[in-house]
Amino acid sequence: MSRTARDLLDTTRRELAPGEHENRLVPLVAQGKAPVAVLGALAAEQHHVITSDWRSFLTLAARADQQDAREFFSGLGQGEGLALGKLAAFASACGLDADAVRAYEPMAGCQAYPAYQAWLALNGDPVDVVLALVANFSAWGNYCATITRALREHYGFDDEACGFFDFFATPSPEMEEQALAVAQNGIDAGRPADRARRYGRLLQSYELMFWNTLADRAEVFLGQSPR
Known part of the structure; x- marks a missing residue:
C-alpha cells in the first residue's frame, strides 16, 4: 500500500497530540483526587456521548459510498453498543443506577464533542472523518x-466497573x-482527504472541552476556583 494515507495519519496525529497539561481531569483521577461524584458525572455524560456517537457512526456508514468505509x-457502531453495556457497571460503582443516569442533566461543554460528531455524520466526507477519528482515538x-x-x-473498583475504560484502552x-x-x-x-486535519483538530478540541468541563466541577468539589 502507498504510504500516503499512513503519512497523513501520522502527521495529523503528531500535530494534534494534546499537551501534557491540557487535560485537567485525568491527572486528578490518576492521583485519586477526583471526587466519586465527578466520576459519576463522567459516567452519565458518557452515556449521552455513546448513544449519540452510535447513531452518528451508523449514519456515516449509510452515507459512505465505499464498501470498506461502510x-x-x-464496526465502530457495534463497538459503541458494546461500550454502552459496559458503562452501566461503571455508573453503578459511582452510585448511579439507570434511573439516575436518565435523570442526569448533561453539560454543554461535555456534549460539544458528540454534537460535532453528529455534524460530521451529516456533512463530513467519510474518508476525511475516518482519518480524523483514528488520529483522535489514540489520545x-x-x-x-x-x-x-x-x-x-x-478507588477500589473491580474489573466489571473498569470494563468500559479497559475496552477503549486496548489498542486495535x-x-x-x-x-x-x-x-x-x-x-x-x-x-484527497484534505479536511482530515481540520476535523481532527476540532474533535480534539471538543474532547478536551469534555474533560475540562468535568475538571471544573471537580475543582468546585475540592473547594478550588474553576478555571
Missing part, C-alpha cells in the same frame, strides 16, 4: 488506560489498518 463505520485510548489503572488503585491495530485502507482507497479514487 464496514468500518458499522482517548491513553486517557482510558490512565483512568482504568487509577480506578483500581485509588486491526482497526487502524482498516481505517488506513479506507483512506487510501478514497485517496486513490481522487478524494
